[in-house]
Amino acid sequence: MSSDAEKNYQRAYALSLSDPDSFWGSAAEDLHWVKRWDKVLDTSRSPHGHWFVGGQLNTCYNALDRHVENGRGDHLALIYDSPVAGSEVASFSYRELKDLTAKFAGVLKSNGVGKGDRVIIYMPMIPETVIAMLACARIGAVHSVVFGGFASNELAVRIDDAKPDVIVTASCGIEINRIIPYMPLLNDAIDIARYKPSKTIVVQRSQEIAELQCGRDIDWQEAMADAEPADCVTVNATDPLYILYTSGTTGLPKGVVRDNGGHAVALNWTMNTIYGVEADDVYWAASDVGWVVGHSYIVYGPLLKGCTSILYEGKPVGTPDAGAFWRVIADHGVNTLFTAPTAFRAIKKEDPEGKLLGKYDLGEFETLFLAGERTDPDTLSWAEEKLKIPVIDHWWQTETGWSIAANHKGYGLLPVKPGSPTKVAPGWNLQVLDDQCNLMPAGEVGALCAKLPMPPGSLLTLWNAHERFLESYMEEFPGYYKTADAGFIDEDDYVFVMSRTDDIINVAGHRLSTGAMEEVLASHVDVAECAVIGIADQLKGQLPLGFLVLKAGVQRDDETIVSEVVQLVRDQIGPVAAFKQAVVVQRLPKTRSGKILRGTMQKIADNEEYRIPATIDDPSILEEIDAALQTLGLSSARQ
Ligand code: COA
Ligand code: AMP
Numbered sequence: 132m133s134s135d136a137e138k139n140y141q142r143a144y145a146l147s148l149s150d151p152d153s154f155w156g157s158a159a160e161d162l163h164w165v166k167r168w169d170k171v172l173d174t175s176r177s178p179h180g181h182w183f184v185g186g187q188l189n190t191c192y193n194a195l196d197r198h199v200e201n202g203r204g205d206h207l208a209l210i211y212d213s214p215v216a217g218s219e220v221a222s223f224s225y226r227e228l229k230d231l232t233a234k235f236a237g238v239l240k241s242n243g244v245g246k247g248d249r250v251i252i253y254m255p256m257i258p259e260t261v262i263a264m265l266a267c268a269r270i271g272a273v274h275s276v277v278f279g280g281f282a283s284n285e286l287a288v289r290i291d292d293a294k295p296d297v298i299v300t301a302s303c304g305i306e307i308n309r310i311i312p313y314m315p316l317l318n319d320a321i322d323i324a325r326y327k328p329s330k331t332i333v334v335q336r337s338q339e340i341a342e343l344q345c346g347r348d349i350d351w352q353e354a355m356a357d358a359e360p361a362d363c364v365t366v367n368a369t370d371p372l373y374i375l376y377t378s379g380t381t382g383l384p385k386g387v388v389r390d391n392g393g394h395a396v397a398l399n400w401t402m403n404t405i406y407g408v409e410a411d412d413v414y415w416a417a418s419d420v421g422w423v424v425g426h427s428y429i430v431y432g433p434l435l436k437g438c439t440s441i442l443y444e445g446k447p448v449g450t451p452d453a454g455a456f457w458r459v460i461a462d463h464g465v466n467t468l469f470t471a472p473t474a475f476r477a478i479k480k481e482d483p484e485g486k487l488l489g490k491y492d493l494g495e496f497e498t499l500f501l502a503g504e505r506t507d508p509d510t511l512s513w514a515e516e517k518l519k520i521p522v523i524d525h526w527w528q529t530e531t532g533w534s535i536a537a538n539h540k541g542y543g544l545l546p547v548k549p550g551s552p553t554k555v556a557p558g559w560n561l562q563v564l565d566d567q568c569n570l571m572p573a574g575e576v577g578a579l580c581a582k583l584p585m586p587p588g589s590l591l592t593l594w595n596a597h598e599r600f601l602e603s604y605m606e607e608f609p610g611y612y613k614t615a616d617a618g619f620i621d622e623d624d625y626v627f628v629m630s631r632t633d634d635i636i637n638v639a640g641h642r643l644s645t646g647a648m649e650e651v652l653a654s655h656v657d658v659a660e661c662a663v664i665g666i667a668d669q670l671k672g673q674l675p676l677g678f679l680v681l682k683a684g685v686q687r688d689d690e691t692i693v694s695e696v697v698q699l700v701r702d703q704i705g706p707v708a709a710f711k712q713a714v715v716v717q718r719l720p721k722t723r724s725g726k727i728l729r730g731t732m733q734k735i736a737d738n739e740e741y742r743i744p745a746t747i748d749d750p751s752i753l754e755e756i757d758a759a760l761q762t763l764g765l766s767s768a769r770q
Contacts, residue, residue, distance in 0.1 A: 136543025140554065143404075143542060147557035147586070154557065155182065155587055158400040159392075162435070163197050164188045165365045168392070172584060179605065179612060180584030181591070182393030183368035190372055190391050191236075191269035192363040193399075194434035195229040203410070203437060204229075210413075210463050211258045213444035214455060215305040216338065220462075221258060225437075228262070233360035235259075236266040240361050242330050242349070244296050246271035249374070251295040251328070253277045253286060253317060255304035256444035259334045259351060260420050261430055263299045268372055268391075271364040275374040275386070278421025279304040279311065280641075280707030283319035285384075289376050290324040292386055292595060298331045299351075303339035307449045314341040368392025374594045375423055377529040378644035380633050382651075385603070386594030387423075387529050394532060395435055397558075397588025398427055401533045402436035405525065405556070406467055407498065407540030410437035413463055417443055417456065417470040422641070423529040424503065428469055432533075441465060447474040454487030461491035468496065471503035471640030472510045472524075476670050479510065485517035496520060498540060502527060503640030504672045505628055508549035526552035526628050528614065529642065530604070532588040535559050535581065535614065536626040551625040558586025563620055568608050573622045578632060580611035634729075636665030636673045638709045645675060645729075648710055651703045652677055652696050657685045662719055663710075664733045666765065676736060676765075677713030678756075689715040714759045722746040736760050738769045 147154040152171040159168070169185030198206065204226035211221045223231070244250060250267050252274055254260040260276070267274035275293045277286055290298070298321075304311040314333070321327060333341055334351040343350060372391045376384040402408050416428035420442075433440035441463055447456055447470070456478065460468065499514060499522045506524035514522045521544055525537035538544050538553035545553055555561040560582035563571040571577040583605075589612075593600040604613050615635065618628040631637075634645045645663040652661040660680040665673040677696060685692075693713045700710040720728040723746055734741035735757050743750050760766035 134543065134545070136545050139542035140539055140545065144555070144557050148560055151558065151584070151586070155396060159183060159186075159396045161399055162188065162193050162395055168368060174584050178583045178610070179589070181369050182390065182587040183396065186368035186392050187365045188368060188392060188395065189269065189271075189363035189365055190395050190431070191232060191265045193395055194265060194268070194431060195225055195232060196363065198225045198437045199229050206411075206437065207439040208434060209258060209261060209440055209442055211442045211444070212459055212463065213256070213305075214450040215307065215445050216336070223258065228265075230360065231262050231355075232265040232269060233362070234355055234358040235262050236269040236361035237358040238332065238349075238354045239266055239272060239297060240270055241358070242297055242332070244270065244272050246364055246366065247273065247370070249273045249275060249293045249295040251275050251277060251286075251290060251293060251298045253279065253298060253300045253313065254334070254420075255279050255301055255313075256419060256442055257301060257334065257336070258442060259299075259301065261442060264373075264420070264426075264430055265434075266361075269363050270361055271366045271370065273371045273373060275376065276421050276426065277376070278419060278707065279313070280421075280705050282702055282705035283316045283323060284703045285705055286316065286320035287323035288382075288384065289386075290320060290328065291326050292376070293374055294326050295328050296330070298328050300331055301334040302336050302341035305338060305444065307446060310339050312339050312341065366391050369591070371591065373426065375426060375529060377423070378635055378642050378647065379603070380635070380644060380646050382644070382647040385599070386596065388591045388594050389532060389588070390591045393587030393589075394431070397533055397586060398432040399435040402432050402438065404541035405534055405537050405539050406469075406500065408433075408436065408438055408467055412438050412466045413441065413495070414438045414467045415441035415443065415459065415463075415465045415469070417447070417468060417474060418503075418640075423527075423532060424469065427532055439463075446477075448477045448481050452487065453478045453481035454490055457488055457491040457493060460493055460496050464495040466495055466497045467500065468498075469500040469502070472501050472506045473504065473639045473671055475501070475510050475514050479513050480670060488517060493518070498523060500525060502534075502552075504637045505550065506552075511547070511549050521547075523547070524552045526616075526626065530590045531585075532590070535561060536628075548621075548623075548625050551621075551627050553626070554624055555620075555626060556586075561620070561626065562611070563618070564608055564611070568611075571619070574619055576617055576619045576629060578608065579614045579616045579618050579626075579628065580608045581614065582611055585612050636675060638665070638673050638675065638707075639671040641707055643675065643704075643708055647704060648675055648677065648700055648708060651700050652679060652713070655692070655696050655699060657681050657687060657692050658696070659683070660719060662727050662729055662732065664729050664736065666733060666736045671709065674712070675708065675710045676763075677710065678719060678732065678759075679713055679715050680717065680719060681715060712763060714763055716759050717755060718749075718752050720752040720756060721748050723748050732756055736765045738765070738767055
């Protein structure tokens with residue numbers, strides 16, 4: 132006999148596929164619409180589906196004003212907690228957050244930003260970042276948040292693609308023990324970019340006062356002092372809410388475009404169905420607003436639902452210790468925490484016995500959700516044992532905006548299978564395909580693909596690149612969305628996500644492209660050829676490792692060249708790439724047709740069993756690679 136949880140899930144899942152109009156139409160009733168939709172799902176324009184076509188709403192209104200008008204204006208919307216900014220804590224009720232957002236929307240408007248215009252937000256984890264995002268949504272402008280750990284060059288690429296009228300920034304970010312001045316990075320980016328934004332708005336933080344350029348830079352505080360609050364602008368459900376750039380298989384990132392209507396409906400629905408939270412709950416996504424987790428679950432999801440969201444500017448360890456998460460949970464009565472497994476591995480490394488847990492009252496803490504990378508069984512069992520609450524892995528991507536597979540707390544939790552994010556979420560018709568687009572039997576690994584249409588909240592297109600959108604996601608498996616993850620679905624319908632099928636790696640839960648790093652290495656004057664692979668790392672899950680073949684006649688020593696390419700990646704992509712290791716080799720292993728055997732190199736580096744590919748040009752190169760890797764303590768030298 133299946134459990135109630137299983138029955139609830141099965142019923143909802145079946146309805147979501149058999150009658151998506153009624154399933155998502157009823158979810159949409161929870162929101163405020165200026166005009167009701169004509170059609171819930173429209174596949175006439177694109178087979179992946181446009182949602183709530185003809186409907187009109189405002190996402191900011193639904194996230195803020197609606198709650199104030201419903202009598203919940205005094206309920207806490209946002210708690211900012213920053214151990215790195217000197218233990219600063221600030222709380223904002225829904226009314227306060229709405230008023231500040233309306234004022235900043237007025238600042239944007241008075242600087243010429245209107246419906247459909249882009250605004251880049253290059254900011255640390257401070258309340259003004261959330262206010263800037265919501266202010267864009269309020270006036271129908273399209274925000275594009277750029278993660279603070281990216282270098283000027285990456286910011287410049289995004290400026291050129293999004294062509295923002297205005298950039299909102301802060302004078303600095305704060306890492307554990309260093310201040311990162313943002314203005315030099317922003318000034319360099321604007322110098323590099325071909326497109327020049329007319330204005331930047333700068334939040335001056337007390338830790339670093341930036342020098343402002345007359346005529347271009349505007350002080351946030353000064354602008355807010357004279358601002359007229361702006362009202363919500365009605366937009367179409369299918370109008371873009373934001374662009375979020377994510378790593379693609381080349382150096383050119385993909386600008387994932389999210390709509391207003393489908394996004395609001397899907398995220399609001401996930402809050403109860405997946406996370407099991409209600410409006411009075413305190414929800415904490417310990418991520419960064421620069422990533423999709425931050426967009427969906429620091430800002431939009433919890434606020435649409437009316438929860439209190441935590442904005443934490445700190446790390447799981449080092450701010451000041453491995454008890455930081457427990458301190459935040461206790462101080463603010465957090466019910467639900469969502470973070471990446473790497474954060475838990477960092478805590479476990481520093482405090483393996485979980486002694487610091489004993490210092491705090493975690494009585495309100497109900498559920499831990501993990502995503503961003505596969506939750507390894509060791510981390511899962513450590514967290515379960517120490518916290519004694521359900522620990523839930525769920526699988527999603529920047530493109531999807533919310534889970535493709537999860538254990539749905541709102542339906543009742545199903546038994547956990549370690550290594551699996553449990554079952555396919557409603558709305559997703561996930562299949563495992565071979566490379567001829569045939570369905571694979573249960574338990575066999577293949578490409579994880581979702582039969583079209585995709586549910587609401589998934590990407591609308593890629594900014595300025597609809598052809599690339601179709602080519603990247605829809606062409607290889609016609610009729611399906613390609614997740615670019617490989618995995619299997621077992622006989623109990625549990626999903627297992629094993630690896631990426633492209634050159635994306637996941638470093639500390641951050642999505643990075645090895646192809647983009649290769650482009651940087653190849654630009655070094657002494658490098659003839661190169662490859663970057665992701666190798667296993669106990670803390671960060673994966674780390675990038677470079678192989679360099681030098682040009683004939685290069686006399687400089689290998690160490691110098693390696694340190695130069697390491698610096699080059701830091702300067703061009705940013706510290707977040709965590710590119711610290713490279714090795715000089717004579718040749719790279721290739722197939723007879725010239726394809727670099729990166730997969731084989733990765734297996735050698737990780738000391739995994741591998742078969743010598745039948746198509747290899749010269750198998751003896753593998754021994755050279757092995758020997759070079761041993762000098763780094765990798766390959767058979769790995770412990
Ligand atoms: N601005 C500037 N630099 C940043 C940055 C930011 N916003 N975020 C990270 N960096 C820098 C770090 O300081 C580090 O620099 P370093 O090479 O000088 O040490 C580098 O980028 C790499 O960062 P990271 O990989 O995060 O390593 P870390 O050692 O600083 O922290 C963890 C490791 C596991 C504690 C950290 O990655 C973490 O908390 N991860 C949580 C998961 C998460 O947020 N996932 C997002 C999706 S859910
Ligand atoms: P991002 O777009 O940064 O969210 O990264 C998405 C990628 O991270 C996915 O395509 C997966 O490769 C990986 N990922 C995210 N969550 C999980 C998970 N729970 N299990 C396995 N892989 C995951």
